[in-house]
Amino acid sequence: xxxxxxxxxxxxxxxxxxxVLFLFVIPEGVVVPSSVSSLALAPDLWPRVLALMLxxxxxxxxxxxxxRLLGGTxxxxxxxxxxxxxxxxxxxxxxxxxxxVAAIALFVYWAAIQILGIPVASAIALASFALLYGERRYGxxxxxxxxxxxxxxxxxxxxxxxxxxxxxxx
Amino acid sequence: xxxxxxxxxxxxxxxxxxxxxxxxxxxxxxxxxxxxxxGTMGVALALPFxxxxxxxxxxLLLLGIYKGAVYGGSISAILIKTPGMASSACTIxxxxxxxxxxxxxxxxxxxxxxxCVADFIxxxxxxxxxxxxxxxxxxxxxxxxxxxxxxxxxxxxGVSGNSIVRGLVSAAFGLFLATIGVDIIYGTERFVFGNVExxxxxxxxxxxxxxxxxxxxxxxxLRHMAAHQKITNIERGRVSWREFKESLITIxxxxxxxxxxxxxxxxxxxxAAFLSYSEAKRSSKRPNEFGRGALEGVAASEAGNNGAAGxxxxxxxxxxxxxxxxxxxxxxxxxxxGLMPGPLLFLENLDMIYALFIGILxxxxxxxxxxxxxxxxxxxxxxxxxxxxxxVVLVLCVFGAYAANSSMFDxxxxxxMGMVGFFMLKFEIPAPPFLIAFVLGxxxxxxxxxxxxxxxxxxxxxxxxxxxxxxYFLTVLTLVLLIRRQYQTR
Numbered sequence: 001x002x003x004x005x006x007x008x009x010x011x012x013x014x015x016x017x018x019x020v021l022f023l024f025v026i027p028e029g030v031v032v033p034s035s036v037s038s039l040a041l042a043p044d045l046w047p048r049v050l051a052l053m054l055x056x057x058x059x060x061x062x063x064x065x066x067x068r069l070l071g072g073t074x075x076x077x078x079x080x081x082x083x084x085x086x087x088x089x090x091x092x093x094x095x096x097x098x099x100x101v102a103a104i105a106l107f108v109y110w111a112a113i114q115i116l117g118i119p120v121a122s123a124i125a126l127a128s129f130a131l132l133y134g135e136r137r138y139g140x141x142x143x144x145x146x147x148x149x150x151x152x153x154x155x156x157x158x159x160x161x162x163x164x165x166x167x168x169x170x
Numbered sequence: 171x172x173x174x175x176x177x178x179x180x181x182x183x184x185x186x187x188x189x190x191x192x193x194x195x196x197x198x199x200x201x202x203x204x205x206x207x208x209g210t211m212g213v214a215l216a217l218p219f220x221x222x223x224x225x226x227x228x229x230l231l232l233l234g235i236y237k238g239a240v241y242g243g244s245i246s247a248i249l250i251k252t253p254g255m256a257s258s259a260c261t262i263x264x265x266x267x268x269x270x271x272x273x274x275x276x277x278x279x280x281x282x283x284x285x286c287v288a289d290f291i292x293x294x295x296x297x298x299x300x301x302x303x304x305x306x307x308x309x310x311x312x313x314x315x316x317x318x319x320x321x322x323x324x325x326x327x328g329v330s331g332n333s334i335v336r337g338l339v340s341a342a343f344g345l346f347l348a349t350i351g352v353d354i355i356y357g358t359e360r361f362v363f364g365n366v367e368x369x370x371x372x373x374x375x376x377x378x379x380x381x382x383x384x385x386x387x388x389x390x391x392l393r394h395m396a397a398h399q400k401i402t403n404i405e406r407g408r409v410s411w412r413e414f415k416e417s418l419i420t421i422x423x424x425x426x427x428x429x430x431x432x433x434x435x436x437x438x439x440x441x442a443a444f445l446s447y448s449e450a451k452r453s454s455k456r457p458n459e460f461g462r463g464a465l466e467g468v469a470a471s472e473a474g475n476n477g478a479a480g481x482x483x484x485x486x487x488x489x490x491x492x493x494x495x496x497x498x499x500x501x502x503x504x505x506x507x508g509l510m511p512g513p514l515l516f517l518e519n520l521d522m523i524y525a526l527f528i529g530i531l532x533x534x535x536x537x538x539x540x541x542x543x544x545x546x547x548x549x550x551x552x553x554x555x556x557x558x559x560x561x562v563v564l565v566l567c568v569f570g571a572y573a574a575n576s577s578m579f580d581x582x583x584x585x586x587m588g589m590v591g592f593f594m595l596k597f598e599i600p601a602p603p604f605l606i607a608f609v610l611g612x613x614x615x616x617x618x619x620x621x622x623x624x625x626x627x628x629x630x631x632x633x634x635x636x637x638x639x640x641x642y643f644l645t646v647l648t649l650v651l652l653i654r655r656q657y658q659t660r
Contacts, residue, residue, distance in 0.1 A: 010597050014339060021346070031358035040622050043353040043360055046615045050346045057339050099391040103589065106384070109568070110585050118572060122565040129564060133390065133557035140558065148562055152569045160207070160215055162573045 007065035014058025021051035102132055117167030122149040178524025181226055182532070190227045191529060194234020195536045199544050201235065202242025205252045205379055205563075205570040209239030210495045217499055217506075225507040226522060230529040232503055233483075236496050237289060237533050240439065240479040241541055244281040244472055245548050249274060250563050252383035256374060257439035257475045259605050260447050262382060263329065264460060264467030271463060278545045279409045280465050282538065284421045284472040290534040291425040292432070292480030296487070297527045303433045303481070304488035310434055312620035313632050317641035318434070319614045322441050322606075324648040325448040329602040331461055334652070337603045340594065344607030345614075347372055354616050355623070367579040375574035376584035377608060379567045384588025385595045387560050409465070417469040420450045424470045428477020435485050435493045436613070439478035444606050446474025452651065480530065487511050487523070 030044040039045060105128060112121040127145040135141060156162045194216075201212035212235045220228030243258030248265035261281060268277035295303065310318070323341070330337020350361045351371030362368045424446030431442040450470035451460040460467045482493030483500075490512035492498035504511050509519065516523055571584040594601060625631030632638060 006597060010339075010599075025361070029361040029363060031353075031360070033356050033358055036356070038622070038627055040627070041355060041619055043356055043358055047346065047349050047360065050342050050349070053342045054339065054346070057335060057342065061335060061339075095392045099388060102388055102391055103592075106388075106585050106588065110581050113568070113581065114578065118568060122568060125568075126561045126565050129387075129561035130557055133560065135555065135557035144558060144562065148565055152565065156569055156573050160211065160573065162576060164569070164572070165578070 005065075005069070007061055008069070011058050011060070011062025011065060014054050015062060016058075018051050018053075018055025018058055022048060022055065026051060098132055102129065105129070105132070113165070113167070115167050117165050117169050119149040119153040119164065119166065120169060121167070122152070174520050174524045175528075177521035178526075178528050181521060181525035182230075182528045184227075186223075186227050187230055187529060188532075190223070190231040191234045191533050192536045192540060194231040195238035195533060195540045196544075198235035198238020198240075199242035199245070199537075199541060200238075202239030202254045202258075203245040203544075203548065205246055205254055205383065205567055207239075207570060207573065208255050208375075209236045209243075210499065211573075212236075212239050213496050213499045217503055220503055221506055225504070225509060226525045226529065228507065229500065229503055229526060230533070232500050233526075233530060234533055234536065236500075237476075237479055237537055238540070240476055241282065241285045241289075241472075241537055242544075244285070244468075244475075245278060245544070248277045248281065248468070249548065250383070250559065251386045252563060252567065253378060255439075256378055256605075256609070257443050257478070258471075259378060259382065259440065259602065260329075260443040260471035260475070261468055263447065263471070263602060264462070264464045265471075267461070267463035268465070268468065273463070275545065276409055276465065277468050278548070280413070280417065280468045281472045282541045282545065283409065283414060284417070284424070284469040285476040285541075286534055286538045287418075287421050288425040288428060288473040288476035289480055289537060290531070291422065292429050292477045293527075293530045293534060295429045295433075296480050296483055296530065300484050300488045303429070303484050307434050307485055308489070309635070309637060312617045312624060313634055314637045314641075315436075315613065316617040316621055316632065317638040317645075318437075319610050319617060321641045321645045321648070322445060322610055323614065324645055324652070325441070325444045325606055326603040327448075327649070327652045329444060329448060329461075329600065329606070331598075331600050333598070336597075336599045340599045340601065340603040341607035344604035345611040347377070348608045348611035349615070354612075355619050367577065372583055373571075373575055373577070373580045374608070376571045376580040377587050378605065379571050380584040380587025381591040381594075381601050381604060383563060383567050384584065385591040385601075387564050388588070388592045389595060390556065390560055413465055417466045420446075420454075420466050420470045421473040423449060424473025425477035428474045428479075429481040431474075432478030432481030432493060433484040435491050437478075438494050438609070439475050439482075440609055441606070442478040443471045443474040444602070446477070447471045452648075452655075457655075483530075487515070487526075488513070 026044055026047050030047060032042055032044050036042045105125070109121060109125045112124065116124075123145045126148060127141050130141045130144070153164050157164045197216070198209065198212055201207045202209060213232050216232060216235055220231060223231065239255060240257065243253050243255030244261045244265065245254065247253040247258040247261040248269050251262050251266040253259045253262060265277045265281065268274065326337050326341045327334050330340070348371070350368055352358070352369055353360055359369065427446045427449065428439065428442040431437045431445065432439060447460075447467060447470045450466055451457050454460065454464075454466060456464065482497045485491040485493045486497045486501060490501070490510060492501045501511060509515060567584065568581060571580050572578070574580060591601060594604070621631050
């Protein structure tokens with residue numbers, strides 16, 4: 001069985017997450033009324049069980065992968081190479097950089113929707129992502145960026161009767 | 171009975187009804203294939219148009235839309251890994267890998283055949299066993315639901331891939347996120363932190379889209395794909411008779427699972443699809459192929475999915491109790507026309523019931539005929555450059571996630587879940603257990619606590635009927651078989 005160092009990372013992260021949930025998030029986030037008569041009915045019982053489950057699974061993963069690493073029975077992949085799911089051998093040049101830009105772009109897209117509305121923000125996003133993917137037929141990009149958001153806007157607002165926010169263009 | 175059948179046939183055999191069925195199925199397939207649009211939404215939108223039609227035509231139109239949408243969800247699940255309906259999420263597991271290796275058309279056709287067979291079996295169950303199945307469904311109370319959900323959660327092990335630990339991690343995440351909102355027993359807040367939007371919990375559609383579609387869109391940047399590379403090659407498209415025959419038992423089993431679960435109000439088609447898939451994998455001669463593009467996997471999920479779709483009409487027609495959100499809308503259609511589903515409907519409008527039954531059977535044929543054309547049109551997506559398709563999919567996801575609840579907050583949830591889903595993808599944490607747990611988690615917890623309340627803290631309420639024992643037995647059996655298989659594969 002291959003155990004990669006990312007199992008250690010995952011195990012450690014889950015252990016921390018489970019602990020944080022159990023010790024801080026649940027006590028702060030769940031309102032437990034004083035009238036609760038039975039522990040089994042308490043609103044925070046089930047979340048606590050799940051937090052403990054995450055904690056336990058994290059410890060299991062971490063200990064198992066650590067023992068295998070220490071015992072020399074694991075195939076080690078350096079964390080820095082980030083050999084995720086076999087993609088690195090096929091990764092595009094600057095693939096991770098472009099990915100990072102795309103991830104930021106998603107949040108920028110969400111923020112732009114608040115200001116520009118869904119159709120306009122979508123037109124810009126569609127063109128941006130097509131360019132990021134490497135498409136260089138600018139005519140096609142321009143056509144799609146116009147036709148797709150407009151068609152979807154018309155479908156959802158006129159046929160499905162879902163009011164689509166238009167931002168500053170209301 | 172012959173006279174009733176003849177009367178029903180005379181009532182349904184009009185041009186108007188045939189157009190309603192075929193047109194409804196066509197609309198439903200389009201609606202179902204669009205992420206964010208669902209069968210429920212399609213049926214709800216069409217409801218006002220049925221006010222001016224006669225009852226049989228109106229209800230057949232709504233049923234056509236529903237059944238078309240159930241199949242339509244598989245199209246986007248297979249082609250772009252974005253299920254159009256929640257119940258099609260399971261089809262991604264093998265449908266998308268098939269599409270990636272150039273067999274999108276084959277996957278679409280197997281999904282179609284499985285859907286038609288399952289839909290037909292479901293319709294037959296509706297016609298022949300409504301009373302029997304409805305009586306069984308009536309016996310379900312909180313302890314029985316709890317036992318059923320316990321068994322359903324074992325599906326997680328079946329869809330966890332090679333690592334059950336990772337599957338459990340994914341499920342635990344899903345269960346935890348499902349607790350956000352308002353506590354059902356005490357009405358207090360859980361993880362709301364003063365945000366009004368969180369009081370209704372996290373939306374299912376944004377979670378679904380964020381978990382499946384967004385990671386795929388992001389992952390494309392890491393793959394060495396030329397801008398003009400097609401998503402898939404659709405040359406190899408035929409499902410041979412041998413391949414269909416090999417999957418037939420899986421389809422029938424999935425249909426039966428779908429019928430049983432679909433007839434129980436509140437369960438829905440998604441658990442039926444996953445349970446059918448899990449059982450198919452467990453009993454397959456080639457279980458290792460599941461999750462990598464097994465045609466049988468596509469057949470199993472679509473059979474469970476479509477088997478449940480027709481069965482949701484069983485509690486509606488026999489008891490007047492809607493099985494899910496769609497049948498609740500259809501109940502509205504009945505009431506608008508002055509009809510009340512339930513035992514009285516069988517007494518006072520038997521010819522109309524038979525007309526609906528015949529129309530429903532016709533809908534299975536119409537799904538096949540309409541979908542064969544739809545596949546040719548939708549499969550052209552596979553011929554398009556990936557650099558154009560994925561940005562379009564992203565925009566579609568945004569419109570769809572917003573349209574589900576007209577909420578900007580849902581867009582934020584979708585985006586954040588997209589990031590979470592991407593990290594899950596990279597750390598090889600499977601997404602399907604998350605989805606199943608997110609759907610079943612509230613049912614599990616709520617029925618557990620209701621049972622405790624009913625039993626006043628006594629534990630023997632969980633073992634009060636043979637139904638509970640039956641599902642506990644299945645749960646233990648499934649776990650034993652899974653653990654044994656794990657040891658055998660090592």
